[in-house]
Amino acid sequence: xxxxxxQRVNVYALLKYCKDILEDLQRRGVVEIENVDIEDxxxxxxxxxxxxxxxxxIANTAKQAREILAKYAPQKKGLLDSFKGRKQLTRTEYNxxxxxxxxxxxxxYDILSYQKNIxxxxxxxxxxxxxxxxxxxxxxxxxPMTFSGTATTKAFIGKFAPPKSSEQITTQLAExxxxxxxxxxxxxxxxxxxxxxxVLTSKKDSEAVGDALRRIGFEYPPYxxxxxxxxxxxxxxxxxxxxxxxxxxxxxxxxxxEKYYDKLAFLxxxxxxxxxxxxxxxxxxxxxxxxxxxxxxxxPDAKKLKDYLETTYDAEVELEDAGDNAPVKLKNNRFTExxxxxxxSYSYPDHHEADPTSIMAIFYYLFFGMMFSDAGYGIVMALxxxxxxxxxxxMEPGLKRSMKMFFWCGVSTTFWGLMFGSFFGDxxxxxxxxFFHTEPxxxxxLVVPLWLNPVSDPMKVLMVSFLLGIIHxxxxxxxxxxxxxxxxxxxxxxxxxxxWYLLVGGAILALLSTEMMGDIAGFTLPGIYLKIGxxxxxxxxxxxxxxxxxxxxxxxxxLLKGVYGLYGATGYLSDILSYSRLLALGMATGIIAQxxxxxxxxxxxxxxxxxxxxxxxxxxxxxxxxxxxxxxYVHTNRLxxxxxxxxxxxxxxxxxxxxxxxxKHYTVKEDK
Amino acid sequence: MxxxxxxxxxxxxxxxAAFATLMAGIGSAIGVGKAGVAASxxxxxxxxxxxxxxxxxxxxxxxxxYGLLVGILILSNVxxxxxxxxxxxxxxxxxxxxxxxxxxxxLYSAIYQSKCAVAGIGTVAKKPDQFGKAILMPAMVETYAILALLISMLAIxxxxxx
Numbered sequence: 051x052x053x054x055x056x057q058r059v060n061v062y063a064l065l066k067y068c069k070d071i072l073e074d075l076q077r078r079g080v081v082e083i084e085n086v087d088i089e090d091x092x093x094x095x096x097x098x099x100x101x102x103x104x105x106x107x108i109a110n111t112a113k114q115a116r117e118i119l120a121k122y123a124p125q126k127k128g129l130l131d132s133f134k135g136r137k138q139l140t141r142t143e144y145n146x147x148x149x150x151x152x153x154x155x156x157x158x159y160d161i162l163s164y165q166k167n168i169x170x171x172x173x174x175x176x177x178x179x180x181x182x183x184x185x186x187x188x189x190x191x192x193x194p195m196t197f198s199g200t201a202t203t204k205a206f207i208g209k210f211a212p213p214k215s216s217e218q219i220t221t222q223l224a225e226x227x228x229x230x231x232x233x234x235x236x237x238x239x240x241x242x243x244x245x246x247x248x249v250l251t252s253k254k255d256s257e258a259v260g261d262a263l264r265r266i267g268f269e270y271p272p273y274x275x276x277x278x279x280x281x282x283x284x285x286x287x288x289x290x291x292x293x294x295x296x297x298x299x300x301x302x303x304x305x306x307x308e309k310y311y312d313k314l315a316f317l318x319x320x321x322x323x324x325x326x327x328x329x330x331x332x333x334x335x336x337x338x339x340x341x342x343x344x345x346x347x348x349x350p351d352a353k354k355l356k357d358y359l360e361t362t363y364d365a366e367v368e369l370e371d372a373g374d375n376a377p378v379k380l381k382n383n384r385f386t387e388x389x390x391x392x393x394x395s396y397s398y399p400d401h402h403e404a405d406p407t408s409i410m411a412i413f414y415y416l417f418f419g420m421m422f423s424d425a426g427y428g429i430v431m432a433l434x435x436x437x438x439x440x441x442x443x444x445m446e447p448g449l450k451r452s453m454k455m456f457f458w459c460g461v462s463t464t465f466w467g468l469m470f471g472s473f474f475g476d477x478x479x480x481x482x483x484x485f486f487h488t489e490p491x492x493x494x495x496l497v498v499p500l501w502l503n504p505v506s507d508p509m510k511v512l513m514v515s516f517l518l519g520i521i522h523x524x525x526x527x528x529x530x531x532x533x534x535x536x537x538x539x540x541x542x543x544x545x546x547x548x549x550w551y552l553l554v555g556g557a558i559l560a561l562l563s564t565e566m567m568g569d570i571a572g573f574t575l576p577g578i579y580l581k582i583g584x585x586x587x588x589x590x591x592x593x594x595x596x597x598x599x600x601x602x603x604x605x606x607x608x609l610l611k612g613v614y615g616l617y618g619a620t621g622y623l624s625d626i627l628s629y630s631r632l633l634a635l636g637m638a639t640g641i642i643a644q645x646x647x648x649x650x651x652x653x654x655x656x657x658x659x660x661x662x663x664x665x666x667x668x669x670x671x672x673x674x675x676x677x678x679x680x681x682x683y684v685h686t687n688r689l690x691x692x693x694x695x696x697x698x699x700x701x702x703x704x705x706x707x708x709x710x711x712x713x714k715h716y717t718v719k720e721d722k
Numbered sequence: 723m724x725x726x727x728x729x730x731x732x733x734x735x736x737x738x739a740a741f742a743t744l745m746a747g748i749g750s751a752i753g754v755g756k757a758g759v760a761a762s763x764x765x766x767x768x769x770x771x772x773x774x775x776x777x778x779x780x781x782x783x784x785x786x787x788y789g790l791l792v793g794i795l796i797l798s799n800v801x802x803x804x805x806x807x808x809x810x811x812x813x814x815x816x817x818x819x820x821x822x823x824x825x826x827x828x829l830y831s832a833i834y835q836s837k838c839a840v841a842g843i844g845t846v847a848k849k850p851d852q853f854g855k856a857i858l859m860p861a862m863v864e865t866y867a868i869l870a871l872l873i874s875m876l877a878i879x880x881x882x883x884x
Contacts (some may be wrong), residue, residue, distance in 0.1 A: 171792055395854025508876055628865065635870040638791055645794050680777060684861045685868075691858060 053405050055349040056376035056706075059356075060342070063365035068334075068341050071363055077718060079710025082354060082377055083345040085333045093335040093342065098328040105325035108155065112317040115158035115310075116166045122301050122309040129545035138719045139316075147316045151167035154317045157310045164300040171300075175293040184273040185282055187239040187246045195274045206249040206263055208270045213245035219266065231255035238529055246271070290361035319713035326712055346376050346706070374401045379706035386411035391448065396691050397701025403533045407701060410690055411523050414455075416651040417689055418589050419462025420515075421635035421682035424643060425496060427475035427675050428467050432460030457679045460684075470530070470636070471499025475643025484651045485660065504637050511633045513571050519629030520558065523691070526697030529550065533698065545600065549593035554622050556586025591616055625693045631685050639678040646670030727811060732800060734814030738821035739796040742874065746789025746828025753782025753836030760840040764847040771846060774853050778843045781860045782836040785828035788871040792824045793817075795875065799882045813881060821875035827870030835863035 059081060063071060074559065075081050081519075089095060139147070188195060191207070199205040214222070216235040224515075233251035240246070247268075251259040275282035334343040347355060347369075356367040378398040380390050386408040399405050435457035439450065467473060473496040482490040492498045502513045531547040534540070560583030561567045561574065568574030598618075599611025650666035653659035695701075711717055761775035796817050801807035809817075838860035847854040 392854070505879060508879055512872075512876075627869075630872050631865070631868045634868045634875070637875060638788065638871065641791050641795065642787065645790070648794075648798075677780065677783065677787065678778060684781070684857055685864075687854070688858055688861050688865075692862075 052381045053399065053401070054379045054381050056346045056372035056379070057349050057352045057369045058344065058372045058376070059347045059352060060368040060370075061343045061359060061365055062340065062342055062368075063359070065336055065339050065341050065361055067363040067365070068336070069327070071359065071365065072330055074358075074362075075709055076323065076327060076349075076711055078355065079708045080351040081345045081347050082659075082706055082708045083330055083333050083343060086335045086342050086344050088335050088342070092337045094337070096331045096334075096336050096480060098331040101328045102325045105321045105328065109318045109321035109325065111162065112154070112314045112321065115161040116314040116318065118161050119304060119308060119311050119314065122304045123311070125311060130442070133438055133442040133445055133449065135442065135446045135449070136713065136715055136717045138444060139716050140719055143717075144718050147313065148320060149416050150313065151320060154310060154313045157307050158314060161304055161307055161310075165304045168297050168300045169291040171296045175290055175297075178289050178293070181273060182283065182286050182290075183272070183273060184412065185279050185286070187241075187244070188271070188279040189283060190238045190274075190486070191246075191279050194250075194277050195271065195279065196276050199250070199253070199256075202251050202253050202524060204251055204260075206247075206251070207259060208249075208268050209244045209246045209265075210267055211244040211269065214242050214267075215240070215245070216247070219247065222266045223259070223262050226265050227258060231259055233259050244504065278340075315715035317718050322713055323711055326709075330709060345709075346372055348379050348706070376401070377706040378703035380405050380407060382407050382411075384454075385458065388451050388458065391451050391455070392687060392690065394705060396695060398703035398705050399699070400703040402537060403698075403700060404529060406529055406695075409525060410514070410694065411458075411528065411707050413525075413694070414457045414506065414686055414690060415462040417632060418459040418682050418686045419464075419466040420518075420632045421685060422459070422463040422639055422678055423466040423470050423636040424472045424474065424639055425464045425467030426477065426671070427461045427639070427643075427679075428463030428465070430460075430675065431463060431679065432457050435460060447591060463682075466636070467664060468495035469499060469501040470494065470504055470640065471497060472640045472643065473497070474667070475640060475645075477643075477647055477667070480644075480647040480651060481663075484663075485655050487655070504633065504640065508637065509570065509572060511636070512630060515629045515632035516626055518632065518692070519626050519689075520554070522629070522694055523554075523625055523697055524551065526694045526699075530698035545593060545597040547598070549589070549590045550622070552586045553590030553594065553619060555622050556583040556588070556590060557619075559583030560587060567592075591619075594618075625696070628693055629689065631689075635678070635681055635685060638681075639674065642674050642678070643671065646674060725871050731809035731811045731814030732802075734811070735796055735800040735809055736802065738814075738818035739793040740761040741818070741825045742796070742821035742828075743793035745825035746792075746832070747786040749832030750783050750789075751827035753785070753832035753839070754779055756833075756836040757782060757843065760843045764843055767769040768847060768850075771834050771850060774850065777857065778839045778846070778860070779863065781839050781857070782832040784864060785824075785835075785867045786834035787866030788824050788867060789828050792821055792871065792874045792878065795878045796821065799828040799878060813884070816881045817878065820874050820881060822874075823870035823877075824867070825873040827867055831863055831870075832865045833866075835860045838863055863883075 075083075153182070187209075193205075195207055197205050197207065210219070216237050219235050229318030231251065232255060233249055234236045236248045238246040238248055249259070249263065249268075277285075330343075334341050336342075352369050356369060359365040359367050378396075378401070380387075380393075382390060382405070389411040390407050392414065393399075393405075393407050393410065419428070422431075432688075435453045439445070439453050439457065445453070478493065478497050479490040482488055490497050494500055502510060527547050527550055531543045534542040534547070561572075562571060563575040563577055563580040563583065565574065594615050595609070595612035597612065599608040602608040602611055646666060647670075649670065650663040651659070653662050757779040759781045764771055764775050799807075800809050800814075800817065842856040842860055846853055
C-alpha cells in the first residue's frame with residue numbers, strides 16, 4: 051500500500067549532448083518530461099515539427115510496405131502470438147539494425163513502387179476488360195466499326211436497346227420513309243437487352259434512312275474499334291496478358307524482399323522512436339549551446355540517473371521535492387500489484403489519500419472467487435493464466451498484470467469451489483452414477499462440500515455474503531479514517547467514520563436480536579444486544595445529525611443538513627443488500643454447470659452416450675466459464691467501485707507516464 | 723372437473739418454468755440483438771475492438787440464462803427432470819408465483835441493459851481505454867436481474883422444502 055515518492059528533476063547540459071541524453075532517457079523510461087516554460091533572449095523553443103512529420107512519414111512507409119509484403123508473402127501467425135509481446139533486441143543487435151536503416155528504407159520504397167505498378171496495371175487491365183465486354187457483340191461484324199460505306203453506299207453501325215428484329219425495324223422504318231429508299235439490314239448480334247445491326251443504304255437515301263433510324267431508337271455504340279472487332283479482340287487480349295505478366299513480375303519482386311519483413315517492423319519502430327524524441331523538443335528549452343529540461347522521476351531511480359548523466363555527459367542535475375501536482379506511480383507486492391489495473395481504470399489516488407490497492411486486492415480475489423465458485427473452473431483459469439505467464443516471459447506489462455490477477459482469482463475460485471463442493475458442477479457424482487452405476491466416492495471438496503452446499507442452505511450463504519459486505523464497507527470507512535488522520539483532521543474521524551460505525555453496527559446488533567430477523571438468519575442474539583445496539587445506533591445518529599452539516603454556519607441549515615446526512619443510512623442498507631449478488635452469481639455458476647452435466651447424460655450409459663456427454667461437457671462448461679467469469683469480473687468491479695470506493699475514495703491523481711520507448715514490435719534490452 | 727383441478731399442480735409449475743425461461747429469454751434476445759447491431763457497426767471501423775465490444779454484447783445475455791436457471795430448478799423440483807413427484811395445486815401455483823420476479827425483471831432489465839450497452843459500445847469506440855468504466859454502467863442495470871433471480875431461487879428452494 052504505497053505510492054512511490056516523486057521528485058522533480060531538472061537537467062542542464064550542453065546542446066551537443068542533447069540527442070544522446072534524450073536517447074538514454076527514452077531507453078530508461080523513468081522520467082516524465084514536463085514543459086519548461088521559459089522563452090527569453092537566451093532560451094528558445096526549437097521547432098521540430100518538420101522532423102517529426104518526416105520521421106512519422108517514414109514510419110508509415112515502413113508500415114505500409116510491411117502490410118503489402120504480408121499480402122503477397124503471407125507470414126505464419128500462431129494462435130498465442132498475441133501473448134508473446136514485443137521482441138527484445140540487445141544493444142548490439144539494435145545498433146546493427148540501425149546501421150541497416152537506409153537499406154531497409156530503400157526496400158520499403160521499392161515495395162511501395164512495385165505495389166503502385168501493380169495497381170496501375172490492374173487499373174489498365176480493367177479498362178481493357180471493359181472494352182472486351184463492349185466489343186463482344188460485334189465479333190460477327192467483318193468490317194471495322196468505323197466503316198462508313200463505299201463510294202455509292204452509306205453504312206450505319208449501331209444498336210437498338212431494347213432489341214428489335216430486322217423485320218420490326220423494317221416495318222417501323224416504313225412509317226418514316228416514302229418507300230422508295232433502298233436499304234439492307236443485317237443483325238450482327240441480338241440478346242435480351244440489345245440488338246446490334248449493320249444497315250446499308252445508298253448514298254442518296256442515306257440522310258432519310260439515317261433520320262428514320264434515329265427516330266425509331268437507333269444508337270451508335272459507345273465503343274468503336276478502328277479495325278475489325280475480331281482483330282481488336284486479339285489486340286485487347288494481348289494487352290491483358292501483357293498486364294498480367296507485369297503484375298506477376300512485380301509480385302515476384304515484392305516476394306523477393308520477404309526477408310525484409312521483420313526489418314521493416316524494426317524500421318517502423320526506429321523512426322517512431324526518433325519522432326518521439328523530436329517531440330520532446332517541444333518541452334525543453336534550448337539556447338545556442340545549452341538546453342534545459344524538467345520532469346518527474348520516482349525517487350528510487352533518481353540518484354542513479356543523476357550520477358549517470360553527471361559522469362557521462364557532464365550535465366548538471368537538480369533533484370527536489372515534487373509537490374502535489376506530481377504524477378502517481380504505485381508500488382505494491384506481487385500478490386496485490388495485479389489489481390492496480392482495476393484501480394487505474396477507476397482513477398489513480400491523489401497525494402492526500404492512501405493507495406487502497408492492497409486492501410482492495412484481498413476483497414477482489416475473495417469476491418471473484420465466491421461469485422465464480424467452482425473448483426474445476428478455478429483450476430482451469432489458474433492453470434491457463436499460470437502457463438501463459440511461464441511460457442511468454444516477454445508479455446506486455448498490462449496483459450501480464452491481468453493474467454496475474456486472473457491467476458489469483460482462479461486460486462480463490464478453486465477455494466470457494468471446494469468450500470461449496472462444486473467441481474464442474476456435480477460432474478463426479480453424475481459420471482459415477484450414469485456410467486459406473488455406483489455412488490460417487492465422498493471426496494471432500496470435489497463431491498462433499500468442505501463447508502456447505504449453497505442450494506441446500508442458501509440463507510446461511512446469504513448471511514455470510516452480507517457479513518463480508520459489512521466488513522468490506524467498514525474497512526472502506528477505516529481507510530477514510532486513516533486518510534483523515536494522515537491529514538491531521540482528527541475530528542472528522544469521529545464525525546464521519548465512528549458515527550457510522552456506531553449507527554450501522556448498532557442497528558445490525560439490534561436487528562439480529564429481534565425475532566423477525568432471527569427467523570431469517572437462523573440465529574438470535576441475546577436480548578441485551580437489542581439495548582446495546584439501540585444505544586450505539588442512537589449515539590451514532592445524534593453525531594451524524596449534529597455534525598454532518600458542520601461546514602454551514604447557519605444553525606438551522608446545519609441541522610437540516612444533519613438530518614439529510616442521516617438519510618444516508620438507507621444508502622448503507624442498499625449497499626449491504628447489494629452483496630447478495632455473491633450468493634446469486636455463485637449459485638448461478640453451480641446450477642448452470644449441473645444443468646450441462648444433466649443434459650450430457652440424456653442418452654444414458656452407451657458408447658454413443660459417452661461421446662455425447664464428452665461433447666456437451668466440453669462445450670457447455672466452456673460457455674459457462676466464459677459467461678460467468680465475465681459476470682464475476684464485472685460485478686466484483688462494481689462492488690469495489692460503487693460500494694467500497696463510495697465510502698472513502700476520491701481519486702483524481704494522474705498516472706505516471708514516462709518518456710519511454712513506445713514501439714509496436716521491438717524493445718531494446720540494456721546490456722549493462 | 724374438480725379432479726382436473728386437483729391434478730393441475732404440475733401444469734402450473736410447468737407454466738412457471740416456461741414463463742421464467744421465455745420472458746427472460748425474450749429480454750436477452752432483444753438486448754443481445756440491439757447490442758450486437760451497435761457492436762457490428764463499430765467493427766466496421768475498428769476491427770481491433772472485437773474483444774471489447776463482444777463483452778458489451780454479452781452483458782444482456784445473462785438474463786436469459788437466469789431464466790433458464792429458474793426454469794430448470796422448477797423442472798427438477800417437480801420431477802419433470804429426474805423422478806416423478808406429487809405436486810399439489812398449491813405447490814404448482816407457488817412455483818408459478820416464484821417464477822414471476824425473474825420473468826418480468828429479466829425481460830425489462832435485459833432490454834434496458836442493452837440500451838446502456840449500446841451507449842457503452844459508443845464510448846469504447848471513441849475511447850477504448852475507458853472500457854473499465856463503460857462496462858460498469860450496464861452492470862448497474864443487471865443488479866436488479868440478480869436480485870430477482872435471488873428471490874426466484876430462494877422461493878423455489880423454499881417451496882421444495884415445504
